[in-house]
Amino acid sequence: MFGPIAETLETERLTLEPLEVGHADEMTEVLGDPELHVFIGGEPATLAELRARYRRLVAGPAPYHQEGWLNWVVRRKDDLLAVGTVQATVTPGAEGPQAAIAWVIGVPFQGRGYAGEAAAALTGWLRDHSVAGLVANIHPENLASAGVARRIGLHPTDQYADDEVVWRG
Template identity: 55%
Template sequence: MCVAVDGAPRSARLDLLPLRAGHAGEMARVLSDPALYAFTGGRPETAGELRARYERVLAGSPDPAVSWLNWMLLLRDEGCLTGYVQATISPGAAGPEAEIAWVVGAPWQGRGLAREAARALTGWLDARGVRTIVAHIHPDHHASASVARACGLTPTGHWHDGERRWQRDVPEGIPETA
């Protein structure tokens, strides 16, 4: 993983840009394929709906102990947004815990971008002392399971809303390497 000058995650092919409400128009196109919602539910949102949601997210968590981090994936060679990664960081028993998620638009899937972006995100979290990283993945979503595995997460026996919890813990006193 590389880190950009402004401290945002960066990878070999991707710049992770902090979320802005102005991303809504382009992201509405990126996220427009209904197949993206097969495992998570929902439907594609309009640019206006995304803008309103992004503005709510940018206002921050109502819980001051919780941080919401959201980055758009800019594929440098093509100069376009291709998806996003996000992390919700909260206090955990062993130290900061992050729940992460990733989405890559249908036209860019199958190129390893989700894996690359998620690894950049987890490396960024590691460098900031996050001790536990979790993701919730539908049991039939094999591509997301592969991304989680590439980030060092393993499936647990815990389920939430039909999704399995995947988790990686960094033992106290042992630094994580990216």
């Protein structure tokens, strides 16, 4: 384990809840559309698969790994519906801790600024917890994700990770 421990975060319209295994039930439907996987690969998980994945994420990395796995479910305040997830993997860096960050918003909830709002809260919290560098890997055709990255102050670099552009900030 390395770095800060996830806390509940609040934005104007959203609550970011630290991930629990019990979130898998509602997230199976929120994340169930194959369209979500066009740029990130894979396919929708079944309830059993998502429960198993969340169990691994909540347990965190093996103690000898210098890594923190931080995951949140993004919930809308007005009707309490879960709309997506954000995550940060925190590791030591030469100039202080750094975080690899990512976001997913369910198809019915996209295009309303939720990813940008949640990512801004996530990155503000990470910076408040001494995370010095942020990185996100984004497929070059994933314009919505690039918009999220730009909103939180990341910039595309000329580096690639597989077929994704490495953004930093």
